[in-house]
Amino acid sequence: MESKDIKKEEPNKYVKELTQEKYKYGFTTDVHTEIIEKGLNEDVVRLISAKKGEPEWLLEFRLKAYRHWLTMEMPTWAHLNIPEIDYQAISYYADPTKKKEGPKSLDEVDPELLKTFDKLGIPLEEQMALSGMAVDAVMDSVSVKTTFKETLMEKGIIFCSISEAVREHPDLVQRYLGSVVPYRDNFFAALNSAVFSDGSFVYIPKGVRCPMELSTYFRINAANTGQFERTLIVADDDSYVSYLEGCTAPMRDENQLHAAIVEIVVHDRAEVKYSTVQNWYPGDAEGKGGVYNFVTKRGHCKGVDSKLSWTQVETGSAITWKYPSCILSGDNSVAEFYSVAVTNNHQQADTGTKMIHLGRNTKSTIVSKGISAGLSENSYRGLVRVAEKADNARNYSQCDSLLLGDKCGAHTFPYMDIRNETAIVEHEATTSKISEDQIFYCNQRGISTEDAVGLIVNGYAKEVINKLPMEFAVEAQKLLSISLEGSVG
Amino acid sequence: MDKYKTDSKEQMQAGHSTPLPWEGQGEGAGDSTVLIEIKDLHASINGKEILKGINLTIREGEVHALMGQNGAGKSTLSNVLVGHPAYEVTKGSVTFNGKDLLAMSPEERAHEGIFLSFQHPVEIPGVSMVNFMRTAVNEQRKYKGLPALSASEFLKLMREKRAIVELDGKLANRSVNEGFSGGEKKRNEIFQMAMLEPTFAILDETDSGLDVDALRIVAEGFNKLRTPQTSAMVITHYQRLLDYLKPDIVHVLLNGRIVKTGGPDLAQEIESRGFDWIKKEVNE
Numbered sequence: 001m002e003s004k005d006i007k008k009e010e011p012n013k014y015v016k017e018l019t020q021e022k023y024k025y026g027f028t029t030d031v032h033t034e035i036i037e038k039g040l041n042e043d044v045v046r047l048i049s050a051k052k053g054e055p056e057w058l059l060e061f062r063l064k065a066y067r068h069w070l071t072m073e074m075p076t077w078a079h080l081n082i083p084e085i086d087y088q089a090i091s092y093y094a095d096p097t098k099k100k101e102g103p104k105s106l107d108e109v110d111p112e113l114l115k116t117f118d119k120l121g122i123p124l125e126e127q128m129a130l131s132g133m134a135v136d137a138v139m140d141s142v143s144v145k146t147t148f149k150e151t152l153m154e155k156g157i158i159f160c161s162i163s164e165a166v167r168e169h170p171d172l173v174q175r176y177l178g179s180v181v182p183y184r185d186n187f188f189a190a191l192n193s194a195v196f197s198d199g200s201f202v203y204i205p206k207g208v209r210c211p212m213e214l215s216t217y218f219r220i221n222a223a224n225t226g227q228f229e230r231t232l233i234v235a236d237d238d239s240y241v242s243y244l245e246g247c248t249a250p251m252r253d254e255n256q257l258h259a260a261i262v263e264i265v266v267h268d269r270a271e272v273k274y275s276t277v278q279n280w281y282p283g284d285a286e287g288k289g290g291v292y293n294f295v296t297k298r299g300h301c302k303g304v305d306s307k308l309s310w311t312q313v314e315t316g317s318a319i320t321w322k323y324p325s326c327i328l329s330g331d332n333s334v335a336e337f338y339s340v341a342v343t344n345n346h347q348q349a350d351t352g353t354k355m356i357h358l359g360r361n362t363k364s365t366i367v368s369k370g371i372s373a374g375l376s377e378n379s380y381r382g383l384v385r386v387a388e389k390a391d392n393a394r395n396y397s398q399c400d401s402l403l404l405g406d407k408c409g410a411h412t413f414p415y416m417d418i419r420n421e422t423a424i425v426e427h428e429a430t431t432s433k434i435s436e437d438q439i440f441y442c443n444q445r446g447i448s449t450e451d452a453v454g455l456i457v458n459g460y461a462k463e464v465i466n467k468l469p470m471e472f473a474v475e476a477q478k479l480l481s482i483s484l485e486g487s488v489g
Numbered sequence: 490m491d492k493y494k495t496d497s498k499e500q501m502q503a504g505h506s507t508p509l510p511w512e513g514q515g516e517g518a519g520d521s522t523v524l525i526e527i528k529d530l531h532a533s534i535n536g537k538e539i540l541k542g543i544n545l546t547i548r549e550g551e552v553h554a555l556m557g558q559n560g561a562g563k564s565t566l567s568n569v570l571v572g573h574p575a576y577e578v579t580k581g582s583v584t585f586n587g588k589d590l591l592a593m594s595p596e597e598r599a600h601e602g603i604f605l606s607f608q609h610p611v612e613i614p615g616v617s618m619v620n621f622m623r624t625a626v627n628e629q630r631k632y633k634g635l636p637a638l639s640a641s642e643f644l645k646l647m648r649e650k651r652a653i654v655e656l657d658g659k660l661a662n663r664s665v666n667e668g669f670s671g672g673e674k675k676r677n678e679i680f681q682m683a684m685l686e687p688t689f690a691i692l693d694e695t696d697s698g699l700d701v702d703a704l705r706i707v708a709e710g711f712n713k714l715r716t717p718q719t720s721a722m723v724i725t726h727y728q729r730l731l732d733y734l735k736p737d738i739v740h741v742l743l744n745g746r747i748v749k750t751g752g753p754d755l756a757q758e759i760e761s762r763g764f765d766w767i768k769k770e771v772n773e
Contacts, residue, residue, distance in 0.1 A: 432614075435611070436574070436575075437611045438611050438613050440573060440574070440595065441607065441610070441611045441613065441665075442613075442621075442625075443572075443594070443595035443596050443599070444571050444595055444596075444598075444599055444604075444605050444607075445599055445621070445625040445681065445685065446596050446599035446600050446625050446628045446629045446632070446685070447596060447621075447624050447625055447628055448594075448596050448628070451624060451628070455613075455616050455620065455621065455624060456613060456615065456616055458615075459613070459614070459615025459616035459617070459620070459664070460614075460615045462615060
C-alpha cells in the first residue's frame with residue numbers, strides 16, 4: 001500500500017519541482033512579523049494610521065477614501081477572469097521590522113531581513129551596494145532600509161520611505177499626495193488610499209540632476225496579507241531622475257493581493273524615467289497561487305517641456321491590471337510608454353496606458369509588446385485622448401502581440417478620443433507567432449529550442465528592453481527567457 | 490563510367506547487409522574513413538511514406554550529388570538527416586562518425602558537424618545575424634568543451650568568414666534573413682556554414698533562385714571552405730552548380746530510392762537527356 005502511494009506522488013512532485021524551480025525568488029523569510037488582524041473597517045484604517053503616527057489630515061484622507069471605497073464595485077471591464085476576493089480575509093498591515101525583545105535603535109535592521117535582500121541581489125550595506133544606485137527596500141507594509149540617503153541629501157534630494165516623508169516633509173506630501181491619482185479614481189485606488197502602508201518618496205529639487213539611479217525593491221513575505229504601497233515622485237523645475245522598481249514574492253498556494261499607487265509630478269523642463277521589472281510570483285503551472293497585481297500608476301507632465309517615460313517589463317503575477325498613464329498638461333510635454341508583458345501558463349494580463357493630451361504641442365509614444373504562451377491571456381488596453389485645446393498633439397502607438405502556442409490569447413483594445421483637428425495620431429498593430437520552422441532553423445544551427453525562443457523573444461522585445469538602465473536590461477532579458485521556459489515544443 | 494554502374498534491382502533489396510557495389514570505389518577508397526552511413530532508411534511525413542529504403546555511404550572528403558525529379562524524396566532525405574520533427578523514420582539506421590545519428594536531437598547533430606543549407610531559409614525578425622551566429626558558434630564551442638568567444642574575437646571571425654561569400658557587412662547587422670533577396674539568403678546560408686565549419690554539409694537546392702554571378706560566388710565560397718575532411722551532399726536539378734562543385738559521385742533518387750549511381754558524367758547525361766531513360770531502365 002505504502003509504495004503505491006509514493007509512486008502516485010512522485011510524478012506530481014517532479015512536475016512541481018520543474019515548474020517551481022524556475023521562480024527563484026519563491027523563498028520565505030522566517031522573521032518575526034507583527035500582523036494586524038484580518039479584515040477591513042474604519043478601526044483598521046485608524047489603526048494603520050496610528051501605527052505610523054500620522055497627522056490628522058492623513059487620517060482624514062484615508063477615512064474619506066475608505067468611505068468612498070465602500071460605495072464602489074470592483075471593475076469588470078478588463079479582459080480578466082478575477083475570482084471573487086474576500087477583502088475581509090486579508091490582513092492590511094504586516095511589519096517584519098518589529099522585534100520581539102524591546103525597542104532598539106531605528107537604524108538597526110534585523111540581519112535576517114538584510115540577508116533576504118542580499119539573496120534577492122539587493123545588498124543594503126552601502127559599501128556592498130550596486131554602484132550608482134540608491135535603494136529603498138520595502139517588505140510587506142514597511143520600509144526596511146533606504147541606502148545613500150545622506151549622499152543624496154547633500155544635493156537636496158529627498159529619497160526615503162513615504163512614512164518618513166510624512167513625518168519629515170509633511171508639506172510636500174500633503175501638497176502632492178492624491179494630486180495625480182485621487183482616491184476616487186477607481187476601486188483599487190480608493191482601497192490603496194485607505195490602507196496604504198509604505199513605499200518611496202522622491203523629491204528632486206530645482207535644477208538638480210539626480211547623480212544615481214533611485215530604486216525601490218518591493219517584497220511580499222507574510223502570508224495572507226496584502227501589500228498596498230504608495231510611491232510619490234516629484235521632479236521640480238529643470239531636474240532629472242531615473243527611478244527603478246523591482247518586486248518579488250514567495251511562492252504560496254493562496255493568492256496575494258497587491259494594490260499599489262504610483263504618482264509622479266513633473267514640473268517645467270524636468271524629466272522622469274520610471275522603469276519597472278515586475279516579477280511577482282505568477283502562480284504554478286496549474287494556475288494555483290500567484291499575486292493579484294492591481295496597480296494605478298500615473299504621471300502628470302505639469303510643466304512646460306516636461307518629459308515622463310514609463311518602461312515596464314511585466315513577467316510575474318497571476319493577474320495584472322495596470323495602466324501607467326500620463327497627463328500631458330504642460331505645453332510641449334513629452335510622454336512615453338514602453339512595455340513588454342509576458343504571460344505563461346494560467347497568467348492573465350490586461351495592461352496598457354492612457355495618454356491624455358491637454359497642452360499644446362504635446363507628444364506621446366506607445367510601444368507595447370505582448371507575449372503570450374501556455375494557457376495565458378494577454379491584453380493591451382490603451383487610450384489616447386486629445387482635448388479640444390491640445391493643438392498639434394501627436395501620438396504614435398505600436399502594439400505587437402507574439403503568440404507561442406495555440407492555446408493562449410492576445411488581444412488589443414485601443415481607444416481613441418480625439419477632439420482637436422490638428423492632432424496626428426497613428427496606430428499600428430501586428431500579431432505574429434513563433435513558427436516551428438524558425439525554431440527548427442535555430443535547432444539546425446545548434447541552438448536549443450529554449451535558447452531559440454529566448455533569442456526570438458528578446459529580439460522582439462529589444463526596443464523596450466533597450467530603454468531600461470543597463471543592469472536592469474540584462475536582468476530583464478534573462479527573465480523573459482526564464483518566464484517562457486517550456487512553453488514551446 | 491562503367492565502374493559506377495550498378496544493378497538497381499539489387500539496390501532495391503531492402504535491408505541487405507552486403508556492401509553495395511559502389512562502396513569503396515574512387516581514389517584511395519577503403520583508406521578514408523566512413524563519415525555517414527545510411528542503411529535501408531524509410532521515412533514518412535503525415536503517415537505517407539516518402540523514403541523507401543535509402544542506402545548510402547559517404548566518406549570523408551567526398552562530395553555526393555543527389556539528383557532527381559520533384560517529389561523523389563531528396564529534401565525529405567536531407568530533412569531526416571538533420572532531424573526535422575515533421576518526418577518520422579519508420580525503419581533503418583544512420584550512423585555518423587560511428588554514432589547513432591537518429592538518436593540525436595537536431596542541435597546535437599549540428600554540434601556533431603552536420604549543416605543544412607536550407608532550400609527556403611526562414612526569416613527571424615528581431616534576431617540580428619550577429620546575435621544569432623554568436624549563439625550558434627558559442628553553443629557549438631560549449632558542446633566541444635571550448636570557452637565562448639569574446640565579442641571582439643567573434644566579430645573578427647565574422648568579418649573573415651563574410652569575405653568568403655562576399656556578404657555585405659550591412660546584411661550581417663540585419664535580422665536573420667529578413668528582407669534578404671533570394672540570392673542573399675543563399676549566400677547567408679554558406680556564410681553560416683563558414684562560421685560553423687561542419688564536417689558534413691547538405692546543400693538543398695542552394696542554386697535555386699541564384700543568377701550566374703551569385704551562383705559562382707556561392708559555389709566558390711563553398712569550395713574555399715572545403716577541407717580534406719569536409720564531405721557534402723548536394724541536392725540539385727542542374728549541372729551548372731556541379732560544374733563548380735565537381736562531385737565525386739552522383740546518385741539519382743526516384744520514388745524514395747536511389748536507383749542509379751555514377752560518376753560526374755551521370756549528371757551531365759541527365760542534363761542532356763533528362764530522367765526518363767533512367768525510369769525506363771529501372772522499369773518505373
